[in-house]
Amino acid sequence: MSAETGAGTDATDTGSSPASSIDTESVRAVAKKDFQDAVRSWLFWGLSAFFFTLMAALAGFLSWANPDNLTTISFIALVSQVGKLIIPLIALLLGWKAIAGEREAGSIKILLSLPHSRKDVLLGKLLGRTAVLSLSLLIGFLIAMVAVVFAVSEFSFPAYIAFLAMTIVYGLAYMSIAVSLSSLTRSTTMAGAAMFGVFVLFYIVWNSIRTALGLLMQRGYIEGVSYTTTNFAGQQIETTRLPDWALFIDMIDPGNAYQNTVTLFSSLSSDRIGTSFNEAAFPDGLPFFLQDWFSLLILLFWIVVPLAVALYRFDRVDI
Structure with missing residues (x-):
């Protein structure tokens, strides 16, 4: 059977053949091998020990x-601030060589000569790397739960597990970005530069956007929204917040969305945590894009969209 009609596409084909199909068994086989390689290299156990510590x-x-x-x-609110930095770094490092390394070494051609389509390889690599991150998080969090139980004044198991689940979703978002970019680059050098660019964009540039927009508002370049609130002395004061469109841009960042979902866990505990936004600034209620459920949709967006783009482009790149 020729490579054009087989499950794997021709390595020299640049897009003339029809898009490859997805075989769930093939995806599972790729993911299983990827995970087993991580276990044999002690990467999985190293990450589990790291998250526990x-x-x-x-x-x-x-x-x-x-x-x-x-x-x-x-505790969750404070730990999420650390996780906002640590999880993207680990996910980007795990996904860095997922496919770019195979292309650079030439082993991707051998992999595609087996009954695996390009989509199978891409999805399998994503699931395999996600399994490494997710299961190491699960093991680390569950073992460390003993320490957390003794540390907090009132422990809520449902809230703790919900936070673990949300952290896994956050990791999956960055893993989708990492593996997708890895599939679109020819070398690990280019892939590494792309991962560094993603981290700088989301953790440095995007976190500076709100500060920059605030300065522009103070200098009159952006019209803010005025509202009345109460200060620490109990006095009514007039102040100004950023307009809705500026807050929407700020919330698109997956890290900000991850931290905002912390309010989802309040109903699972007798303890309550309020929104990070001053409710007095929104007398008609928080806009939909600042609510916790929309933050979850943003995380899902960063999982689905990069993967969809990669599935389309990887079928058409010259390997």
Whole structure:
């Protein structure tokens, strides 16, 4: 059977053949091998130990710093700030060589000579790398839960598990971005530059956008929204917030969306955490794009869209 009509596409074909199909068994085989390679290299166990150490250390430190008022929800709110930085770094590093490394070494041609289509390889690599990250998070979080139980004044198992699930979704979003970019680059050098660019964009540039827009508003270049609030002295004061469109841009960042979903866990605990936005600034209620459910949709967007683009383009690139 020729490569053009087989499950894998011709390595020299630049897009004249029809798009490859998806075989779930083939995807599972690629994902299984990818995961087994990580286990054999001790990557999986190293990440599990790292997440356990991180969570246990944070629980111990926060318990020492705030022994009386540390609750499950407040612990989650603080840990999510650390996770906002750590999870993207690990996901981008895991996805860096997923496909670009295979293309650079030439082993992608051998993989595609087997009954695997390009879509099978892409999805299998994504699932395999996600399994490494997700299961290491699961093991690390569950073992560290013993330390968290003793650290907080009132432990909520449902809220803790929900936070773990949301952290896995956040990791999947960055893994989708990483593997998708890896499939569109010819070398690990180009893939590494792309990963660095993604991290700089979301963690440095995007986090500076709100500050920059605030400065522009103060200098009169952007018209803000005025509202009345109460200060610490109990006095009514007039202040200004950024317009809705500026807040929407800020919330598109997956890290900000991840942190905003913390409010989803409040209903799972007797403890409550309020929104990070001043409700007085929104007398008619928070806009839909600032609500926790929309933040979850943003994370899903960063999972689906990069993957959809990669599935389309990877079928047509010259390998």
